[in-house]
Amino acid sequence: MARLILGLLVALALAFSPGRGRLGCDTACSEPAENPSEQKPSKERQQARPEFKAAGVCARCHVVSVLEWGVSKHVAADTNCQKCHGPSKGHVANERNEVKPDRLPRGPLIARTCIGCHDDGCPKTLQTNTCQKCHHVHALVNPNERVAGDDERLALLLARWGRFRKHLESGDREVQLAQWKAAQGEFENALKQIPGNHQASTRLAMCKRRLNPVIPGCKIIGKEFDAQIGLPKEVMVAGHDIAMVLVPPGQFDLGADHLVDARPVHTVDVEAFYLGKFEMTQAQWKALMSTNPSIHQGKEFPQAGRMPVEHVSWNDCQAMIQRLNERVPGGGFRLPTEAEWEYACRAASDSPLDHRALEQFAWFRGNSLRQPAGKATSQNPDTWAPRPVGTKKPNRWGLYDMQGNVSEWCSSFYRPYLYDAKDGRESLDKAGLRVLRGGHFADSAESLDPALRHPERPHRRYRWNGLRLARSVSGP
């Protein structure tokens, strides 16, 4: 029992240890030292726990189970995870844990699994159907028997873990009361107990941001702050009236199976960033660049200033962004990557494109007929026109016109999926096709699919291509 608790604690402590990613548990193979400086290098730690090596890929997630299995005689007998749970290839491949292992015996089925090898039953009791009564399923030890010698170490670990939890909980309470200074102290104390703990360090960073809520070059709008990262949910670029909304960090499924070049659907991590609440307007562009390249302007469009700027190329966007970065302290403005764009457009929703709902959120060919209706019998792109930004409903994160109105340039090169921001597709130097997203006022509803990628040459200008600004979030 003591060994089991010890293993459990070790696993929990390591699960919150520094640099731990979702698949980074394979270093979690030794007990943490009292003093962090005494910790052994990870290779030695792995050697000290050979069961992690033997368990292979299972050890990446099932740390506790592997630790339990590690104390059993099954290790020496080469009875590994697959022996009882089957090859479970689907479970291994599915990172989101949507596929179960091939075999997951519970209750009386556990004994049947044991009989597969121990066909004579228990050597002591000769029982064949109550194995789990005296044997832990993984560790095989009798949970009712105590093992001498581990009590002292266990007590120390328990005390340390308890102190960490106490500080973390106190910190959380202070956060609830908006006592950021006190909360900061609690999280710092928690980190002293388990240095580098991801949970505590994230909360500490959040407290620091709340204590000093300054975004260079921006005014904070409203009083809403993101609970996880402590940044203001909405800001305004000072002197340029460009409203930006915080897009929280997260994971999402990029792509769509029904679109040829959006396959395969794969999971992508996105850091927090600010994204324009609206598409960049003609007035904003003109204020920066002194010219207005848009087709839809003049007497026919009295609200042109509030309409999205269009007829701009990717190269034009880069020139404008360069100028904006020179003028606004802190800079950091850019086009969103295509992964960021799709993440923001989906706004944590997995629901497929709903054409009826689209009417409420987007301007597209179905509802953007030019007003007043022309008498011309022929149709051309002039038959439809963009509308002032923000005249439809926003998405769940408060972003307007993500679909429709004008297509939005992204920074990314058009390359096949899988998306990897580090493979050179976000380079600004090379020549090649750049991606447009979102569809436009003359597009059909199908072309407004959040996953639809539209590559275009960076120098091309069309009456329906515009942009939306993005800005990276700087560290605490």
Add this chain to the structure above:
Amino acid sequence: MRDRCSRREFLWQSSSLALAAGLGTAAPAVAERAEPVREFRRRGMLHRRLGHTDLYLSVLGFGSHTDPKFKRAAKNHSVLTEEGQKRRDRQLARAFDLGVNLVDTYESDGQWEPVARLVRPKREKVLVSICRQFPVFVGEHIDQAAKLFGHVDLYRICVGDGSATTEEILEDWDVIRKAKRAGKVRSIGISTHSERMMASALAELEGLDYIMFPYNFIHARADYSEFLPAAIQKGVGLIAIKPLAAGSIVKLDPKARPGSKPENERVMLYQKQDRPLLPKVVAELTKSLNRLPDETLCQAAMRFVYSRPFMTCAMPGMFQDHELEDNYSALTRHLELQRAEIQALDAARQLACMSGASWLPPSYRWLDEQWRA
């Protein structure tokens, strides 16, 4: 001796085996993937891959033009009389039986419904080609076609015969590219008669799958010398329109027109000119044609196109039943042209060149100047 190996041994042995098996099979597998099938025969009909797409077109396509004799209304209106429509439906059904899998509908106002009705039961086998029509906006036009046909296999815009792509063409192109990405269209292309426009389209139009352009033995002599190599290198599909030079090749061979008298045809052609033609040229053609006892000049002309491996498909307009059979039977021979056929084609070319634009039908005489340029 142990009857079980350890997990480590098992992994080592199995990975070695897998590596050995992989090395043996990987190279051919990669080679197959790198070079997809470009052409194959199926029940006598030759099929070729359209550029880089996954579409395989029969080398004989069914052109869109309808018989003017049966047109119900004004010019360019393809609504046919009941009798005319029945004839066309019968021809189309026969074409499908022969293995033709491409049907074009240039004139959307009258032929979409009949074609959709015929194609619907065999939609997976038959490819529908559609051309952008004014005055409807291209996006709207695609939506209408996709609604009727389920999807469009080949969609093209007629870019005119200018010298370069215009802003309007680029905007239309942007819309049809997006329609392709949204799955409404499977391949996108252009049609033009101008080589300069073709060269411009190759350079300017992103994702161009195919070009439809006039290609026949008379106008392929030295033309397209710049455009064709570039198109072939880019892997763009090439579809021949007017493979029989707007029907004028039929006029040169009496055998291709049952019931006509050979001498009358030639004399008529001869007499239409203000300037006298050399009777020697007519005699040369007659002599050459006589060397082709079991073949018409049209068949030789079609085989001229079929035999070019870079040409995906030839799409003549066919009004008569025997025209379809004639164009199909050209495929049943060995594709490479024989000496007698080459001589006949040369003689016909010479005659066409000497007779100026008048060898073409009145509505297509402008082409002569275009092609000669």
